Amino acid sequence: MLFKCLILVMLLLDWKFSAIMTLSIHLIFLQFGKKIFPAFLGSVVEQYNEVADPFKKKLFKEINSMKPEAGQKVRILEIGGGTGANFKYYEVPAVLDVVDPNPNFASYWNANKYKNLDIKPMKQGYGEDLAAAGFQDDSIDVVVMTLVLCSVNDQNKCYEEIHRVLRPGGKFLYLEHIIADEGSMLRTVQQLLMKEGFWQFMFDGCCLDRDTFATVKAFQGWSKVEQEKFYLPEPAKPFFKVISQAIKPHVMGVATK
Ligand SMILES: C[S@@+](CC[C@H](N)C(=O)[O-])C[C@H]1O[C@@H](n2cnc3c(N)ncnc32)[C@H](O)[C@@H]1O
Numbered sequence: 001m002l003f004k005c006l007i008l009v010m011l012l013l014d015w016k017f018s019a020i021m022t023l024s025i026h027l028i029f030l031q032f033g034k035k036i037f038p039a040f041l042g043s044v045v046e047q048y049n050e051v052a053d054p055f056k057k058k059l060f061k062e063i064n065s066m067k068p069e070a071g072q073k074v075r076i077l078e079i080g081g082g083t084g085a086n087f088k089y090y091e092v093p094a095v096l097d098v099v100d101p102n103p104n105f106a107s108y109w110n111a112n113k114y115k116n117l118d119i120k121p122m123k124q125g126y127g128e129d130l131a132a133a134g135f136q137d138d139s140i141d142v143v144v145m146t147l148v149l150c151s152v153n154d155q156n157k158c159y160e161e162i163h164r165v166l167r168p169g170g171k172f173l174y175l176e177h178i179i180a181d182e183g184s185m186l187r188t189v190q191q192l193l194m195k196e197g198f199w200q201f202m203f204d205g206c207c208l209d210r211d212t213f214a215t216v217k218a219f220q221g222w223s224k225v226e227q228e229k230f231y232l233p234e235p236a237k238p239f240f241k242v243i244s245q246a247i248k249p250h251v252m253g254v255a256t257k
Helices: 002-012 016-064 103-108 155-165 185-202 212-218 238-246
Strands: 074-079 094-100 117-119 140-146 166-177 224-231 249-256
Touching: 002 016, 016 103, 016 140, 016 166, 016 238, 016 249, 074 155, 094 103, 140 155, 155 166, 155 212, 166 212, 185 238, 212 224, 212 249
Parallel strands: 074 094, 074 140, 094 117, 140 166
Antiparallel strands: 166 249, 224 249
Protein backbone atom coordinates (compact mmCIF):
# COMPACT_ATOMS: atom_id res chain seq x y z
CA MET A 1 0.00 0.00 0.00
CA LEU A 2 2.75 2.43 1.07
CA PHE A 3 4.71 1.45 -2.02
CA LYS A 4 1.72 2.11 -4.32
CA CYS A 5 1.16 5.52 -2.66
CA LEU A 6 4.84 6.37 -3.16
CA ILE A 7 4.62 5.61 -6.89
CA LEU A 8 1.35 7.57 -7.13
CA VAL A 9 2.88 10.62 -5.40
CA MET A 10 5.89 10.48 -7.73
CA LEU A 11 3.59 10.38 -10.76
CA LEU A 12 1.47 13.25 -9.42
CA LEU A 13 4.67 15.28 -8.94
CA ASP A 14 5.64 14.34 -12.51
CA TRP A 15 8.77 12.51 -11.24
CA LYS A 16 8.37 9.90 -13.99
CA PHE A 17 12.03 8.86 -13.99
CA SER A 18 12.07 8.27 -10.22
CA ALA A 19 8.80 6.33 -10.42
CA ILE A 20 10.15 4.09 -13.20
CA MET A 21 13.44 3.51 -11.32
CA THR A 22 11.64 2.68 -8.06
CA LEU A 23 9.28 0.30 -9.85
CA SER A 24 12.16 -1.36 -11.71
CA ILE A 25 14.16 -1.91 -8.50
CA HIS A 26 11.03 -3.37 -6.88
CA LEU A 27 10.51 -5.78 -9.80
CA ILE A 28 14.20 -6.79 -9.84
CA PHE A 29 13.99 -7.62 -6.12
CA LEU A 30 10.79 -9.61 -6.65
CA GLN A 31 12.31 -11.57 -9.50
CA PHE A 32 15.90 -12.03 -8.33
CA GLY A 33 15.72 -11.42 -4.56
CA LYS A 34 16.61 -15.03 -3.71
CA LYS A 35 19.84 -14.63 -5.72
CA ILE A 36 20.61 -11.05 -4.71
CA PHE A 37 20.28 -11.67 -0.95
CA PRO A 38 23.00 -14.37 -0.74
CA ALA A 39 25.36 -12.04 -2.63
CA PHE A 40 24.51 -9.18 -0.27
CA LEU A 41 24.91 -11.39 2.81
CA GLY A 42 28.20 -12.74 1.48
CA SER A 43 29.49 -9.17 1.31
CA VAL A 44 28.55 -8.20 4.89
CA VAL A 45 28.97 -11.47 6.74
CA GLU A 46 32.66 -10.93 7.58
CA GLN A 47 31.87 -7.45 8.88
CA TYR A 48 29.14 -8.95 11.07
CA ASN A 49 31.52 -11.69 12.28
CA GLU A 50 34.15 -9.08 13.14
CA VAL A 51 31.85 -7.40 15.66
CA ALA A 52 30.02 -10.55 16.78
CA ASP A 53 33.25 -12.58 17.10
CA PRO A 54 33.66 -12.52 20.91
CA PHE A 55 30.00 -13.49 21.36
CA LYS A 56 30.18 -16.29 18.81
CA LYS A 57 33.39 -17.64 20.37
CA LYS A 58 31.70 -17.69 23.77
CA LEU A 59 28.56 -19.37 22.40
CA PHE A 60 30.35 -22.00 20.35
CA LYS A 61 32.54 -23.01 23.33
CA GLU A 62 29.50 -25.15 24.13
CA ILE A 63 30.25 -27.22 20.99
CA ASN A 64 34.02 -27.01 21.15
CA SER A 65 34.17 -28.35 24.69
CA MET A 66 32.24 -31.48 23.66
CA LYS A 67 34.30 -34.65 23.80
CA PRO A 68 32.98 -37.16 21.29
CA GLU A 69 33.99 -40.76 22.00
CA ALA A 70 36.96 -42.14 20.06
CA GLY A 71 36.07 -42.38 16.38
CA GLN A 72 32.81 -40.45 16.89
CA LYS A 73 31.91 -36.96 15.68
CA VAL A 74 29.60 -34.30 17.08
CA ARG A 75 26.39 -34.15 15.02
CA ILE A 76 25.60 -30.50 14.28
CA LEU A 77 22.55 -29.24 12.43
CA GLU A 78 22.60 -25.63 11.34
CA ILE A 79 19.22 -24.20 10.39
CA GLY A 80 19.41 -21.33 7.91
CA GLY A 81 23.15 -21.73 7.44
CA GLY A 82 23.31 -18.98 4.80
CA THR A 83 26.82 -18.42 3.48
CA GLY A 84 28.38 -20.65 6.16
CA ALA A 85 29.38 -17.76 8.45
CA ASN A 86 29.61 -20.08 11.48
CA PHE A 87 31.57 -22.98 10.01
CA LYS A 88 34.94 -21.56 11.05
CA TYR A 89 33.82 -21.56 14.70
CA TYR A 90 33.29 -25.34 14.84
CA GLU A 91 36.62 -26.75 16.01
CA VAL A 92 35.66 -30.30 17.03
CA PRO A 93 35.40 -33.24 14.62
CA ALA A 94 31.80 -32.96 13.48
CA VAL A 95 29.27 -34.06 10.91
CA LEU A 96 27.56 -30.86 9.80
CA ASP A 97 24.12 -30.79 8.22
CA VAL A 98 22.63 -27.55 6.95
CA VAL A 99 18.98 -26.82 6.16
CA ASP A 100 18.08 -23.67 4.27
CA PRO A 101 15.12 -22.79 2.04
CA ASN A 102 17.34 -20.86 -0.38
CA PRO A 103 19.52 -23.19 -2.48
CA ASN A 104 21.57 -20.27 -3.82
CA PHE A 105 23.55 -20.11 -0.57
CA ALA A 106 25.29 -23.46 -1.09
CA SER A 107 27.60 -22.01 -3.76
CA TYR A 108 29.11 -19.75 -1.08
CA TRP A 109 30.56 -22.65 0.92
CA ASN A 110 33.87 -24.27 0.46
CA ALA A 111 33.24 -27.60 2.16
CA ASN A 112 36.91 -28.64 1.77
CA LYS A 113 38.21 -25.68 3.75
CA TYR A 114 37.32 -27.15 7.15
CA LYS A 115 39.32 -30.32 7.70
CA ASN A 116 37.55 -31.26 10.95
CA LEU A 117 34.08 -30.99 9.40
CA ASP A 118 32.24 -33.54 7.34
CA ILE A 119 29.85 -31.10 5.64
CA LYS A 120 26.86 -32.80 4.04
CA PRO A 121 25.24 -31.39 0.89
CA MET A 122 22.75 -28.68 1.86
CA LYS A 123 19.17 -29.84 2.38
CA GLN A 124 16.58 -27.43 1.07
CA GLY A 125 13.95 -27.00 3.77
CA TYR A 126 12.56 -25.08 6.69
CA GLY A 127 13.24 -25.02 10.41
CA GLU A 128 9.51 -25.45 10.92
CA ASP A 129 9.54 -28.86 9.21
CA LEU A 130 12.80 -30.71 9.74
CA ALA A 131 11.00 -34.02 9.19
CA ALA A 132 10.44 -33.05 5.55
CA ALA A 133 14.20 -32.48 5.26
CA GLY A 134 14.76 -36.03 6.59
CA PHE A 135 15.81 -35.42 10.20
CA GLN A 136 14.88 -38.18 12.67
CA ASP A 137 13.91 -37.87 16.34
CA ASP A 138 16.83 -37.71 18.84
CA SER A 139 19.45 -37.74 16.07
CA ILE A 140 21.38 -34.48 16.61
CA ASP A 141 23.77 -33.31 19.36
CA VAL A 142 23.62 -29.57 18.64
CA VAL A 143 21.26 -27.39 16.62
CA VAL A 144 22.55 -23.92 15.68
CA MET A 145 20.58 -20.88 14.51
CA THR A 146 22.12 -17.44 14.05
CA LEU A 147 20.14 -14.54 12.53
CA VAL A 148 17.41 -16.92 11.40
CA LEU A 149 14.67 -16.73 14.05
CA CYS A 150 14.05 -13.18 12.80
CA SER A 151 13.01 -14.62 9.41
CA VAL A 152 11.16 -17.87 10.09
CA ASN A 153 7.38 -17.93 9.75
CA ASP A 154 6.73 -19.68 13.05
CA GLN A 155 9.29 -19.65 15.86
CA ASN A 156 7.35 -22.13 18.02
CA LYS A 157 7.14 -24.70 15.25
CA CYS A 158 10.92 -24.37 14.89
CA TYR A 159 11.40 -24.95 18.64
CA GLU A 160 9.15 -28.04 18.47
CA GLU A 161 11.14 -29.45 15.58
CA ILE A 162 14.51 -28.61 17.16
CA HIS A 163 13.39 -30.28 20.37
CA ARG A 164 12.26 -33.36 18.41
CA VAL A 165 15.54 -33.85 16.51
CA LEU A 166 17.84 -33.19 19.50
CA ARG A 167 18.95 -36.20 21.53
CA PRO A 168 18.12 -36.02 25.25
CA GLY A 169 20.60 -33.55 26.73
CA GLY A 170 21.28 -32.09 23.27
CA LYS A 171 21.79 -28.32 22.95
CA PHE A 172 20.11 -25.61 20.93
CA LEU A 173 22.51 -22.67 20.37
CA TYR A 174 21.14 -19.38 19.09
CA LEU A 175 22.35 -15.84 18.49
CA GLU A 176 19.72 -13.46 17.14
CA HIS A 177 18.87 -9.80 16.88
CA ILE A 178 15.71 -8.87 18.78
CA ILE A 179 13.27 -6.04 19.40
CA ALA A 180 14.62 -3.19 21.53
CA ASP A 181 13.37 -2.49 25.06
CA GLU A 182 9.86 -1.14 25.53
CA GLY A 183 9.74 2.66 25.52
CA SER A 184 13.07 3.04 23.72
CA MET A 185 13.52 5.22 20.64
CA LEU A 186 15.10 2.28 18.82
CA ARG A 187 11.97 0.18 19.32
CA THR A 188 9.91 2.91 17.64
CA VAL A 189 12.37 3.07 14.75
CA GLN A 190 12.27 -0.72 14.40
CA GLN A 191 8.45 -0.65 14.34
CA LEU A 192 8.50 2.12 11.71
CA LEU A 193 10.92 0.15 9.53
CA MET A 194 8.59 -2.85 9.76
CA LYS A 195 5.61 -0.84 8.49
CA GLU A 196 4.16 -2.11 5.21
CA GLY A 197 6.74 -4.90 5.16
CA PHE A 198 9.56 -2.52 4.13
CA TRP A 199 12.38 -4.15 6.12
CA GLN A 200 11.13 -7.65 5.35
CA PHE A 201 11.09 -6.86 1.65
CA MET A 202 14.60 -5.38 1.70
CA PHE A 203 16.15 -8.14 3.83
CA ASP A 204 14.62 -11.40 2.67
CA GLY A 205 11.85 -11.70 5.26
CA CYS A 206 13.86 -10.43 8.25
CA CYS A 207 11.71 -8.95 11.06
CA LEU A 208 12.99 -6.40 13.56
CA ASP A 209 10.21 -6.93 16.07
CA ARG A 210 10.80 -10.46 17.36
CA ASP A 211 11.14 -11.05 21.09
CA THR A 212 13.23 -14.19 20.79
CA PHE A 213 14.50 -13.86 24.38
CA ALA A 214 10.90 -14.38 25.56
CA THR A 215 9.81 -17.00 23.02
CA VAL A 216 12.72 -19.40 23.64
CA LYS A 217 12.16 -19.14 27.38
CA ALA A 218 8.40 -19.68 27.02
CA PHE A 219 8.80 -22.93 25.08
CA GLN A 220 7.96 -25.72 27.49
CA GLY A 221 10.25 -28.48 26.25
CA TRP A 222 13.67 -27.32 27.52
CA SER A 223 15.15 -28.70 30.73
CA LYS A 224 17.33 -25.56 31.01
CA VAL A 225 17.68 -22.22 29.21
CA GLU A 226 20.71 -19.98 29.74
CA GLN A 227 20.62 -16.77 27.74
CA GLU A 228 21.87 -13.21 27.79
CA LYS A 229 21.07 -10.00 25.97
CA PHE A 230 23.81 -7.85 24.49
CA TYR A 231 24.30 -4.95 22.09
CA LEU A 232 26.18 -5.55 18.87
CA PRO A 233 29.30 -3.33 18.89
CA GLU A 234 29.64 -0.61 16.20
CA PRO A 235 31.11 -1.96 12.98
CA ALA A 236 33.76 0.12 11.21
CA LYS A 237 32.44 0.14 7.61
CA PRO A 238 29.92 2.95 6.97
CA PHE A 239 27.22 0.97 5.09
CA PHE A 240 26.99 -1.84 7.63
CA LYS A 241 27.27 0.73 10.43
CA VAL A 242 23.96 2.24 9.28
CA ILE A 243 22.12 -1.09 8.88
CA SER A 244 23.49 -2.45 12.16
CA GLN A 245 21.81 0.34 14.15
CA ALA A 246 18.46 -1.38 13.59
CA ILE A 247 19.72 -4.79 14.74
CA LYS A 248 21.80 -3.71 17.73
CA PRO A 249 19.89 -5.54 20.49
CA HIS A 250 20.79 -9.22 20.46
CA VAL A 251 20.20 -12.36 22.45
CA MET A 252 22.34 -15.47 22.58
CA GLY A 253 21.80 -18.60 24.53
CA VAL A 254 21.83 -22.34 25.01
CA ALA A 255 18.63 -24.30 25.52
CA THR A 256 19.05 -27.89 26.64
CA LYS A 257 16.60 -30.69 25.79
C1 LIG B 1 20.25 -13.43 7.68
S1 LIG B 1 20.53 -15.00 7.03
C2 LIG B 1 21.62 -15.69 8.26
C3 LIG B 1 22.54 -16.72 7.71
C4 LIG B 1 23.53 -17.31 8.71
N1 LIG B 1 22.87 -18.10 9.72
C5 LIG B 1 24.39 -16.25 9.32
O1 LIG B 1 24.41 -16.11 10.55
O2 LIG B 1 25.08 -15.54 8.57
C6 LIG B 1 18.99 -15.84 7.29
C7 LIG B 1 19.03 -17.26 6.77
O3 LIG B 1 17.84 -17.94 7.21
C8 LIG B 1 17.31 -18.67 6.13
N2 LIG B 1 15.86 -18.88 6.44
C9 LIG B 1 14.84 -18.04 6.29
N3 LIG B 1 13.69 -18.61 6.69
C10 LIG B 1 14.01 -19.86 7.12
C11 LIG B 1 13.26 -20.95 7.64
N4 LIG B 1 11.93 -20.87 7.82
N5 LIG B 1 13.91 -22.07 7.96
C12 LIG B 1 15.25 -22.17 7.80
N6 LIG B 1 16.01 -21.17 7.30
C13 LIG B 1 15.40 -20.03 6.97
C14 LIG B 1 17.60 -17.79 4.92
O4 LIG B 1 17.51 -18.48 3.71
C15 LIG B 1 19.02 -17.35 5.25
O5 LIG B 1 19.96 -18.30 4.87
